[in-house]
Amino acid sequence: MSGNAIEIEGLRKTYAGQKGAGPKEALKGIDLAIPQGSVFGLLGPNGAGKSTLINILAGLVVKTAGTVRIWGFDQDVNPRQSRAAIGVMPQELNLDPFFTPRAALEVQAGLYGVPKSQRRSDEILELVGLLDKAESYARTLSGGMRRRLLLAKALVHNPHILVLDEPTAGVDIELRQMLWENVRKLNQQGMTIILTTHYLEEAEEMCDEIAIINNGEKVAQDSTANLLGRIDAKTMVIHPASEVTTLPEGPGMEVTRRADGAIAITYRTAEVSADAVLAAAHDAGISIRDVKTEEADLQDVFLALTRAD
Numbered sequence: 105m106s107g108n109a110i111e112i113e114g115l116r117k118t119y120a121g122q123k124g125a126g127p128k129e130a131l132k133g134i135d136l137a138i139p140q141g142s143v144f145g146l147l148g149p150n151g152a153g154k155s156t157l158i159n160i161l162a163g164l165v166v167k168t169a170g171t172v173r174i175w176g177f178d179q180d181v182n183p184r185q186s187r188a189a190i191g192v193m194p195q196e197l198n199l200d201p202f203f204t205p206r207a208a209l210e211v212q213a214g215l216y217g218v219p220k221s222q223r224r225s226d227e228i229l230e231l232v233g234l235l236d237k238a239e240s241y242a243r244t245l246s247g248g249m250r251r252r253l254l255l256a257k258a259l260v261h262n263p264h265i266l267v268l269d270e271p272t273a274g275v276d277i278e279l280r281q282m283l284w285e286n287v288r289k290l291n292q293q294g295m296t297i298i299l300t301t302h303y304l305e306e307a308e309e310m311c312d313e314i315a316i317i318n319n320g321e322k323v324a325q326d327s328t329a330n331l332l333g334r335i336d337a338k339t340m341v342i343h344p345a346s347e348v349t350t351l352p353e354g355p356g357m358e359v360t361r362r363a364d365g366a367i368a369i370t371y372r373t374a375e376v377s378a379d380a381v382l383a384a385a386h387d388a389g390i391s392i393r394d395v396k397t398e399e400a401d402l403q404d405v406f407l408a409l410t411r412a413d
C-alpha cells in the first residue's frame with residue numbers, strides 16, 4: 105500500500121436537478137490523499153460538498169466519475185473490502201427506536217459479517233460510556249447517548265478508517281470532550297480519523313492535516329501548521345495609558361480602534377517588523393500601558409481561501 109488510507113482521483117458528483125432546477129455539480133473533480141494514521145479534517149462552508157464526499161466514501165451516494173480507493177481497495181473493483189475498511193458516524197440520529205444499544209451493535213455486526221466469536225459489543229459500549237445503558241431502548245436515550253451509540257455502531261467491524269460527519273454539532277461540552285478523547289484513543293491505536301467540523305478551533309486542535317473544499321473543489325490541503333503559516337499576518341494589540349487622538353500609521357499596517365479602546369495593528373511579519381509597529385505607535389504619541397500579539401488562526405485561512413470573489 106502507498107501509505108494512504110484513502111486515495112481519491114478526479115471525483116465528480118452531479119445530482120439530477122430537483123423541481124425544475126438544472127443538474128447540480130456538487131463535486132467537480134476532487135483529488136485527495138489521506139495519510140494512514142492521521143486525524144484529517146475536511147472543512148468547507150455549507151453546501152461545499154463535504155457530505156457528498158463522505159457519503160460516497162460510505163457507499164451511500166453513487167459517484168458520477170472518478171476513482172475512490174479505501175485502504176488500497178478500489179470501490180468499484182472491491183466494494184466489499186473497501187466498505188469493510190471504513191466506519192462512518194453519520195450526522196443524523198438515525199437509530200431504530202426499539203433496539204437496545206447492545207442489540208443495535210449486534211445487528212450492525214451481523215450486517216458487516218462479523219462472526220459472533222469476534223464481536224466486541226460490550227467493549228465498544230464501555231468505550232463510549234454506554235455499557236450501563238446496554239439494555240435500554242434507543243428511544244429512551246438522550247441525544248448525547250444516541251450520538252455515542254452512532255459512534256459505537258461505526259466501530260463494530262473494527263475499521264481501519266473512522267469518518268465522523270460533524271460529530272460535535274450541537275452537543276454539550278462534556279460530550280464533545282468525551283468524543284475527542286475517544287477519537288484520540290482510537291487514533292493512538294492506529295485508526296485513521298476523518299472528520300468534518302464547522303468548529304475551526306476544533307479542527308486546529310484535533311487535525312494533523314486539513315483539506316478545504318469550496319464549491320465542489322479542493323482549494324487547499326496541507327498540514328494544519330503549514331496552513332496556519334500561509335497567513336503570516338499578526339495583530340499587535342496596544343492598550344494605551346491615555347486617550348488616543350491620532351491613530352498610528354505606516355506602510356503595511358492596518359490600524360483599527362477596538363470597542364475597549366485598544367488599538368489593533370495588523371501587519372505581515374514578512375514585510376513589517378514588530379519594532380516598526382511599536383515605533384509607529386510611539387510616533388503617534390501613544391503611551392503604551394500593555395501590549396500583546398495575536399496570531400492568525402484557521403478562521404483567517406479559511407476566510408481567505410473560501411471568500412466569494
Ligand SMILES: Nc1ncnc2c1ncn2[C@@H]1O[C@H](COP(=O)(O)OP(=O)(O)OP(=O)(O)O)[C@@H](O)[C@H]1O
Pocket residue numbers: 119120122128129130148149150151152153154155156157
Ligand atoms: N440529493 C441531492 N440532490 C440535489 N442536490 C443535492 C443533493 N444533495 C446535496 N445537493 C447539493 O449539492 C451541494 C453540496 O451539498 P453537500 O451536502 O455535499 O454539502 P456540505 O458541504 O456537506 O454542506 P453542509 O455543511 O451544509 O452539510 C449543495 O449545493 C447541495 O444543495
